Amino acid sequence: MIEEQQILDMSNLFKVLGEPTRLKILFALVEKELSVQEIADELGMSQPTISHQLRTLRQERFVINRRKGQRIFYSIYDTHVHLILEQGINHVLHDGEEDAASLHT
Numbered sequence: 001m002i003e004e005q006q007i008l009d010m011s012n013l014f015k016v017l018g019e020p021t022r023l024k025i026l027f028a029l030v031e032k033e034l035s036v037q038e039i040a041d042e043l044g045m046s047q048p049t050i051s052h053q054l055r056t057l058r059q060e061r062f063v064i065n066r067r068k069g070q071r072i073f074y075s076i077y078d079t080h081v082h083l084i085l086e087q088g089i090n091h092v093l094h095d096g097e098e099d100a101a102s103l104h105t
Helices: 004-017 020-031 036-043 047-059 079-093 100-104
Strands: 063-068 071-076
Touching: 004 020, 004 079, 020 036, 020 047, 020 063, 020 071, 020 079, 036 047, 036 071, 047 063, 047 071
Parallel strands: none
Antiparallel strands: 063 071
């Protein structure tokens, strides 16, 4: 049985992913490393909004950053984040024709 702390950690993972702006940022970063301003331009949002969401994503280990001069560039933390996003979009796109009972066999 999974431990209570693991359940809480997983719940927090989904809570972080429950914010649409964060998902947009993550999908933008799947393609390539971007600066805060590049993300803001790509998503048509303000830099403070993007910075706020990046702070959460960084704290929860969804993204990492590196400084180059005065600019900070962000990228996906690791392959686990890629897999979470890939599985999430696959689930959303799935047509649901499989019998749910087949999951238990």
